[in-house]
Amino acid sequence: MSSNSDDKLPPQGRLTRLRKLAGLSAQLGADVLKSGARRLAGQESELLSKGMAEKLVATLGDLKGAAMKFGQAVSMDSDLLTPEVRQIMARLQNQAPSMGYDTVARVVREELGASPEALFREFDRQPLAAASLGQVHRAVLEDGRAVVVKVQYPGVGDSLKGDLDNLGMVVKTFSKAAKVMDGTAYFQELREELLLELDYRREAHLCRGFVQSAARLPDLKVPDVIPERTSERVLTLELLEGQTLKDWVLTEPPPEERFRVARQLVLAIYGPFFCAGEIHADPHPGNFMVMKDGRLGLLDFGSIKGFSERFVDVNRRMFLQAVRLEPMDILTLSREVGFTVELPDAEAEELIHEVLRIAGRPMRSHAYDFTTCEISRDMKRHFARNATRFLKIRPPPEAVMFFRSTGGLAQNLRLIGARGDFRRVYQEVADLLA
Numbered sequence: 455m456s457s458n459s460d461d462k463l464p465p466q467g468r469l470t471r472l473r474k475l476a477g478l479s480a481q482l483g484a485d486v487l488k489s490g491a492r493r494l495a496g497q498e499s500e501l502l503s504k505g506m507a508e509k510l511v512a513t514l515g516d517l518k519g520a521a522m523k524f525g526q527a528v529s530m531d532s533d534l535l536t537p538e539v540r541q542i543m544a545r546l547q548n549q550a551p552s553m554g555y556d557t558v559a560r561v562v563r564e565e566l567g568a569s570p571e572a573l574f575r576e577f578d579r580q581p582l583a584a585a586s587l588g589q590v591h592r593a594v595l596e597d598g599r600a601v602v603v604k605v606q607y608p609g610v611g612d613s614l615k616g617d618l619d620n621l622g623m624v625v626k627t628f629s630k631a632a633k634v635m636d637g638t639a640y641f642q643e644l645r646e647e648l649l650l651e652l653d654y655r656r657e658a659h660l661c662r663g664f665v666q667s668a669a670r671l672p673d674l675k676v677p678d679v680i681p682e683r684t685s686e687r688v689l690t691l692e693l694l695e696g697q698t699l700k701d702w703v704l705t706e707p708p709p710e711e712r713f714r715v716a717r718q719l720v721l722a723i724y725g726p727f728f729c730a731g732e733i734h735a736d737p738h739p740g741n742f743m744v745m746k747d748g749r750l751g752l753l754d755f756g757s758i759k760g761f762s763e764r765f766v767d768v769n770r771r772m773f774l775q776a777v778r779l780e781p782m783d784i785l786t787l788s789r790e791v792g793f794t795v796e797l798p799d800a801e802a803e804e805l806i807h808e809v810l811r812i813a814g815r816p817m818r819s820h821a822y823d824f825t826t827c828e829i830s831r832d833m834k835r836h837f838a839r840n841a842t843r844f845l846k847i848r849p850p851p852e853a854v855m856f857f858r859s860t861g862g863l864a865q866n867l868r869l870i871g872a873r874g875d876f877r878r879v880y881q882e883v884a885d886l887l888a
Contacts, residue, residue, distance in 0.1 A: 552584040558591065558605050565685040570603075573683060577603070583740070587614070587651060587756070592693065600693040601680055604654065611652045618645045643851040647735070651756035654689035661691065661755040667730035668752075670886060673718050674725075675749040694751035700739035703869055716824070716872035717879045718750035723863045724883045727856075728773065731766040735759040735855040737862035739869060759855040765791055769856075770887060776814055777877075777884045784810065792850030802847055808836055816867075816876035825871040829864055 558579075562570050570577035576594040583590045588606040595601055607613075650656060658679045668674045675694060683690035697705070702715070719742065727733040734741070736757035743751035768791035775782045785803045789795060795802045812832045816822040837844055849857075 552581045552589050553607055555579040557608060558589070561605050561608060562603075562688055565688040566683065574601075574603075585740070585754075588687075588689075593690070595680065595683075599680075601683070601690050602677075602693050603683070604689040604691070606652070606654065606687040614648060614652065618648065639851045640854050643854045647757065647759065647855055653686055654684060654756075655686055657689055657756040658684045660758040664726065664732070664734075664752070664755055664758055667726035667732055668722070670729060671721050671725045673749055674722055675745060675751045676755075677751070677753075694743050694745055694753070695747075696743045696745035696751060698740050698753075699742040699744060699866065699869075702744040703739070703871075709873060712870050712872040713874035714748075715744055715750065716867050716870050716874070716876075717882075719863060719866055719870075720876075720879050721883065722750055722752060723859055724773075724880075725886055727761070727766065727859075728770050728883065728887055731763065732758055732760045733856060733859045735859045737859055737866060739866060742866070757855070759852075759859070761852055761856070765850065765852055765856075774884055774887065776810065776817055777880050779818070782810075788847075792853070794848045796846040796848075797843060801843065805836075805840055805843060805847065809833070812836060813864075817880045818877060820875045820877050821873070822876045823873040824867045825873065827864075827868050830868065 558581075559569055562568075562573070566573055570591075570593070574593040575596050575598070576592075578592045580591075581589040582592050582602065587610050588604045591603045591605065593601050593603050658681065661676060661679050665676045668676055677692035677694055680690040680692070696702075699715070699719075707715075719737075722742070723733060723737065734752060734755075734757065736754060741752070741754045743753060745751045768787055772782065772784075772787050772791075784806050785795065785799055788802075788806055797805075812829055815827075815829060816824075
């Protein structure tokens with residue numbers, strides 16, 4: 455992961471990045487076609503080969519920005535990839551090619567007015583992690599506190615905007631071609647949220663606020679912000695000791711530990727949402743830490759999403775009714791939360807009820823097993839079978855980040871493979887609302 459040169463900085467220019475992605479797409483398409491041909495011939499074949507996965511990691515890791523964020527999302531899908539390929543893709547979560555130390559020092563000087571050696575008692579030249587927008591270095595303050603310093607890649611803002619502009623052109627073209635598939639409002643919501651992640655002062659503010667959002671959850675740990683060592687492109691936080699979730703699962707923890715951490719993850723996503731109206735909307739396994747003291751540490755606060763009072767209130771009522779196994783007027787609630795429904799009521803109600811039935815399986819079971827969980831697969835099949843009808847049931851734009859978070863939670867729970875009384879866990883969340 456180390457680098458002494460600046461050749462690991464993200465390539466600039468919309469056309470340059472588009473050409474790289476176009477070339478990668480062509481290779482990926484050929485790889486998938488070969489896999490499909492082998493399957494038609496009755497041969498076992500991975501959807502994505504290990505060689506293609508390595509190419510994806512190398513290219514998306516170099517591009518960083520939105521392209522790398524896409525790779526992070528793909529790396530979490532246990533139905534799409536084999537465990538071996540998923541492990542390769544998981545490197546995108548915090549092991550991208552890193553920028554050289556000279557560049558790190560230059561950014562720190564530009565942002566904080568002095569070199570890392572002058573600002574910190576110790577500053578590791580090799581990064582702890584390198585992700586889509588910046589990389590993290592371990593350091594020690596003059597008073598002896600251990601911290602992490604996140605330094606943004608020079609030019610990554612332009613790279614991110616270029617990626618989003620390219621994607622926006624695709625969305626706009628599809629939306630004009632088929633009004634029923636108009637995704638511009640959802641894309642704009644995602645675009646705005648991703649661009650906000652470039653401001654580390656904002657992230658520091660969100661981190662401090664999330665301390666209050668998680669105040670009733672002692673099993674969670676939100677790091678302290680070091681404001682005097684923080685700026686728009688440099689963020690300094692308290693160092694949390696432990697293993698990221700993606701590394702922890704590789705240690706093959708015992709069943710009781712898997713269930714304990716799975717419970718903490720459920721609380722980490724739903725607790726702040728229902729209690730404070732905000733959610734951690736980038737829940738890939740590199741953003742959670744299983745700490746040495748038993749708590750679950752939360753990392754990366756650039757994607758904390760706040761919701762409207764209406765959205766939170768209606769979801770809160772739906773959640774409580776689901777936990778209590780009460781009958782639910784799902785169509786009225788869906789419209790109240792902001793859904794647009796252009797199907798006959800009975801037809802729409804049937805489709806939405808099936809979504810809740812599939813997603814709510816752990817909520818109804820005192821002995822749910824995520825090692826054999828079929829929620830993601832069954833949900834994809836349900837949407838695929840009813841794709842045309844689902845295009846006429848459109849959620850409000852703010853739901854994009856909510857679905858990103860809760861979908862990521864489901865994938866993380868599948869990754870952990872916990873078994874246990876998950877109904878009790880969701881009842882614990884409900885108790886927070888009493």
